Amino acid sequence: MITSEKILDCLKTVNDPDLHRDIVSLGFVKNLKIDGEKVSFDLELTTPACPVKDLLKEECSRKIKQIKGVKEVLVNLTAKVRPLVQTPLDTLKEIKNIIAVASGKGGVGKSTVAVNLALALSKSGAKVGLMDADIYGPSIPMMLAVQERPVVENQKVIPVEKMGLKIISMGMLATEDAPVIWRGPMVAGILQQFLGQVEWGVLDYLVIDLPPGTGDAQLTLAQKASISGAVIVTTPQDVALLDARRGLKMFQQVNVPVLGIIENMSYFICDQCSKRHEIFRQGGGLRVSQELNVPFLGEIPLDSRVALGGDQGNPIVQAFPDSEIAKAYTNLAGRVAANLSILSEQQKKHSSSQLPQAQKS
Numbered sequence: 001m002i003t004s005e006k007i008l009d010c011l012k013t014v015n016d017p018d019l020h021r022d023i024v025s026l027g028f029v030k031n032l033k034i035d036g037e038k039v040s041f042d043l044e045l046t047t048p049a050c051p052v053k054d055l056l057k058e059e060c061s062r063k064i065k066q067i068k069g070v071k072e073v074l075v076n077l078t079a080k081v082r083p084l085v086q087t088p089l090d091t092l093k094e095i096k097n098i099i100a101v102a103s104g105k106g107g108v109g110k111s112t113v114a115v116n117l118a119l120a121l122s123k124s125g126a127k128v129g130l131m132d133a134d135i136y137g138p139s140i141p142m143m144l145a146v147q148e149r150p151v152v153e154n155q156k157v158i159p160v161e162k163m164g165l166k167i168i169s170m171g172m173l174a175t176e177d178a179p180v181i182w183r184g185p186m187v188a189g190i191l192q193q194f195l196g197q198v199e200w201g202v203l204d205y206l207v208i209d210l211p212p213g214t215g216d217a218q219l220t221l222a223q224k225a226s227i228s229g230a231v232i233v234t235t236p237q238d239v240a241l242l243d244a245r246r247g248l249k250m251f252q253q254v255n256v257p258v259l260g261i262i263e264n265m266s267y268f269i270c271d272q273c274s275k276r277h278e279i280f281r282q283g284g285g286l287r288v289s290q291e292l293n294v295p296f297l298g299e300i301p302l303d304s305r306v307a308l309g310g311d312q313g314n315p316i317v318q319a320f321p322d323s324e325i326a327k328a329y330t331n332l333a334g335r336v337a338a339n340l341s342i343l344s345e346q347q348k349k350h351s352s353s354q355l356p357q358a359q360k361s
């Protein structure tokens with residue numbers, strides 16, 4: 001006879017490769033039902049963006065089918081994102097994870113990564129917000145073709161919703177030709193308002209697009225925004241890598257875990273000859289990750305459709321979801337979400353936060 005014990009014993013042999021524990025002791029198996037020769041259950045993962053969800057589902061199904069008497073297995077994938085908030089602010093308590101996208105240097109593709117990362121997380125089924133913290137040069141409204149202005153209700157700003165994301169940006173509040181002369185303390189105040197006075201509601205992930213550099217604005221945010229983890233964007237040139245190191249050290253100083261480094265504009269695939277061209281020296285992002293002992297989140301190629309998508313308000317993950325480059329952003333989202341789950345699990349066990357060593361993905 002098929003029993004729950006038999007099924008659970010079998011599922012105990014399935015391990016989550018990131019959390020290094022079996023899916024039963026992790027509490028992933030829910031609503032187990034045995035109906036004659038049919039076994040069904042929910043597999044509740046720590047994020048809908050889990051990069052190995054299909055592999056886990058397949059392994060469960062394959063192993064259970066080996067139990068005598070089982071003819072049919074139904075694994076229903078679900079997810080409940082775990083919260084990872086470093087120093088909870090009351091106003092942010094409904095936001096489970098805050099991800100800062102940063103770089104030491106300007107123009108490396110932070111906003112592009114932030115937008116496509118947010119969209120990829122959202123497409124996986126997560127509830128996602130996007131906060132443009134670049135007060136001086138907000139680019140999110142253009143990248144997502146947002147023309148609406150946020151409304152205020154009960155003294156709270158309601159973020160604008162577009163492509164499934166809840167968005168707030170200075171670009172939605174200031175007029176286009178108004179001079180931007182914010183000083184340091186004002187910037188800090190505005191960012192505090194974006195966090196405290198915006199009605200974000202329940203979010204699995206809030207992605208923050210940081211302004212370039214490692215100055216006051218970045219430091220204030222890193223200290224006050226309860227950031228769960230930071231993603232550092234770099235390009236392969238040595239100058240950018242130098243700045244990436246600086247950015248990384250800033251987060252480490254204020255005890256914000258670095259989820260990893262992403263190398264943008266890594267290489268170019270020629271549409272004429274389909275060959276991969278390394279325009280810059282190869283492997284810089286990976287080298288820096290290894291040197292500083294943080295995860296490497298992958299490479300994003302140079303692709304004119306990315307720039308065009310940004311200019312036209314139709315980001316590549318939305319415009320060409322099946323393209324190789326959209327897949328690179330989706331992989332990035334999976335890695336970021338998985339690394340947050342790892343940190344959350346470690347926080348639960350009160351062990352020191354440590355992410356796996358840099359590896360080429």
Ligand SMILES: Nc1ncnc2c1ncn2[C@@H]1O[C@H](COP(=O)(O)OP(=O)(O)OP(=O)(O)O)[C@@H](O)[C@H]1O
Nearest residue numbers: 106107108109110111112212301302303306307310
């Ligand atoms: N992978 C890519 N392929 C082609 N173009 C890209 C890629 N990533 C970013 N770009 C383009 O590079 C330019 C700079 O990108 P983006 O605005 O995202 O950088 P940033 O780091 O946010 O800049 P800033 O420091 O000014 O905020 C944009 O025109 C963008 O469309």
Ligand SMILES: [Mg+2]
Nearest residue numbers: 110111134139
């Ligand atoms: Mg930007």
